[in-house]
Amino acid sequence: MSAEVAIRHRQGDFTLDVAFTAAAGGVTALFGPSGAGKTSIVHILAGLTRPDRGRIVLEGRTVLDTEAGIFVPPEKRRAGLVFQDGRLFPHMSVEKNLLFGWRRSAVRADAAQIERTIALLGLEPLLARAPKHLSGGEKNRVALGRALLASPDILLLDEPLASLDAARRADIMPWLERLRDIARIPIFYVSHSLDEVARLADRVVLLNEGRVTAEGSVFELLAGLGAEKPLGAVLEATVTGIQDGLSTLAFDGGTLLAAEAGEKGRRVRVRIGADEILIAREAPSAISANNILPVTISDIRLDGALAEVTMRCGAARLVARITGASVRRLQLAAGIAAFAVIKSVIVEGG
Amino acid sequence: MRILTPDEIEALLLSLKISSVAVAAALPFAVATALILSRSFRGKTVLDGIVQLPLVLPPVAMGFLLLVIFGTRGGVGAFLKDHFGIVLVFRWTGAVLASAIFTFPFQVRAIRLALEARDTGLDEAARTLGAGWLDRLINITLPLALPGLVAGAITAFAGSLGEFGAIITFVSNIPGETRTLPLAIYTALQTPGGEAEAARLSGLSIVLAFLFLYVAQLIMRRTVAGRER
Structure with missing residues (x-):
């Protein structure tokens, strides 16, 4: 069929x-x-x-x-x-x-x-x-x-x-x-x-x-697509817990914290903007962001002053848009392990 | 006080009868012709010209032509009489034929305009929902062209009430059979002292014409308003 x-x-x-x-x-x-x-x-x-x-x-x-x-x-x-x-x-x-x-x-x-x-x-x-x-x-x-x-x-x-x-x-x-x-x-x-x-x-x-x-x-x-506001990732996740008004969402590469994602066990779709993802070489501490995921960089594409960095987190694919200067300063390259710091996620019913 | 004499009422009713039958009989052909003309094909200009011909043809010449063709000794007329017992000449049915031919272009034009203005997207939508050709014609195309159909029919009807030349040439001026309103006006004027009757009948014709045009406008406006999306 x-x-x-x-x-x-x-x-x-x-x-x-x-x-x-x-x-x-x-x-x-x-x-x-x-x-x-x-x-x-x-x-x-x-x-x-x-x-x-x-x-x-x-x-x-x-x-x-x-x-x-x-x-x-x-x-x-x-x-x-x-x-x-x-x-x-x-x-x-x-x-x-x-x-x-x-x-x-x-x-x-x-x-x-x-x-x-x-x-x-x-x-x-x-x-x-x-x-x-x-x-x-x-x-x-x-x-x-x-x-x-x-x-x-x-x-x-x-x-x-x-x-x-x-x-x-x-x-x-x-x-x-x-x-x-x-x-x-x-x-x-x-x-x-x-x-x-x-x-x-x-x-x-x-x-x-x-x-x-x-x-x-x-x-x-879809990750990396879009000219004005490129998409960083589209994930499918399950709500596994709710605490302090935040929901825990489990996906193939780890967990995310997000606001109001519905009752436990619900399947949801999560979108992250490519501009909402920062990259750190070491696990950052004392930082306001709730979502920090360990990733492996798989590809870097320079586009003028900007760079599109593709990362793997489990089966999930994430794309961050950062500056070329940051890529050089952090000496990012394919195969390197890093951390994706996610500022905000959008959750929709799945 | 009576406004109209029995003879005048007879002429009025006869006119209404001939016009309604003429319009009703021509309608299916007008729809078919308009459907054909709303597409593009080879020879469209020729067909369009033939349909429009009655608009420019002298009515008396047309009446004469009908007499030659449909007279009992004419080719088609003799055939109809011998095989079907149908005689058109000097009968009210002949007046119907003459009226239908002369008002045909009005009907075709109004229906064609409605068909050409239609949203072909609705036709596509109906196709994807499983509606075949005839199904779409009956349930989508014609209902949506209804204002055009009605307007065309009423305009044709009003125009048909005034037909004179072709009728008097083809079926003559027989009281109760072919003496319609215009022929009655003409007869009154030929009679000494008939001016008052001619004036009454003329006034009546004008009122009727206005009335039907008004109704046509009303129906069109209401139908169009009801269809807006």
Whole structure:
């Protein structure tokens, strides 16, 4: 149960040439700047665009194979697509919108599943409303529900949060996290927001100018990415204790202290900014920072006056952005053992 | 005091009947034509020209052409009479045909504008949700083009009430059969002392035209307001 994708497509000056796979029940982020070809890929996956050459296998079903002349049209493809702008049918109530795909689905969800989806997305109070009386975030939730109720083999989310402001985005994120945790189909999440990808995705396909530049686990790939505020690390951790208002979070390379991470046993995702990590050659004492992790430096990349230092802490990958002067003064090099002093961490429900 | 004489009421009702049937009969063809014209294809300009032709054609010449084609001795007319017993000439159904042809461009234009202004993204969304071609036409495209359909139908209806030249040439001026409002006005003017009747009927025609245009505007505004997202 998975998705296999290989596409070659020319559109004017733009050439798309990508191949990647996605696992069932996981979120694969298609991440890259605008113009990288993210939306084109999603349209090709849904069947709305027919590529020059390619092969797409969804859940073991070949829906596109230009060599063999196979092209399953979008209405038969069972690929749920949630558009950037929701695209709810304005002449139908929320309920009718939700059931539009369900009515036309070959494998209809039963009443209990419909109830569950409506409850999962908190749509109960909206059912009788017209789309024009919904807020942006509500429209997105309805669009998500509508796509889910059509029982798709794959779910494609094309920047579903792009049209929302920061507050609304924060509102809808928990819904998406719940969806990720229960969905048994591959989910492709298109985004150019590093934070969204770090919160939601399991795997990342990095795209640039129509090509895949890297593909792998979100914990491996995201550290070091981002121009303005680069990410230092994305970790998955378990809450193991709570004391003095601080939670202890255990991850593969040790433990972290963080504020308010929920009850014991909860799985959470931790993000650390690359500017929030300091490097010390010796274990610092008498320091205000709570989190000091022993690490091994694996790579140093100089970029002008700045340096990006990649470190290993157990299986976790950390990237710190410090100055080149500091690298020279501390005589940092690959293979050296050091300590990462972490100023602040961001914890999100996982 | 009676405002209208029985003859005048007869002309009014006949006009309403002919116009409604003409608009209703032309509607499916207008929708089909508008759908074809809202896509791009080879020969689109030619089809567009043919559809627009009645706008520039002299009505009397058109009426004569219809007489030649659909007269009982004309090719199509003889065929219809011999095989189906349908006679159009000098009948109200002939007036319906003439009205339908002349108001066809109005209907096609209004529907086409509505179709071209539609959000094709909704069509894509419907496709990914499993809706095939006809399904989308019935459940998405046409309901969303409804303001255009209604506006086109009412404009065509109002325009059809005024059709004169083609009707009088093709189906003549028979009271109770083909004497519509404009023909009744013309007849009144031909009759000594008929000016008062002509004035009443003209006033009636003008009021009707305003009324229908107003209703068309109202429906369009309400439907558009209801559809905003």
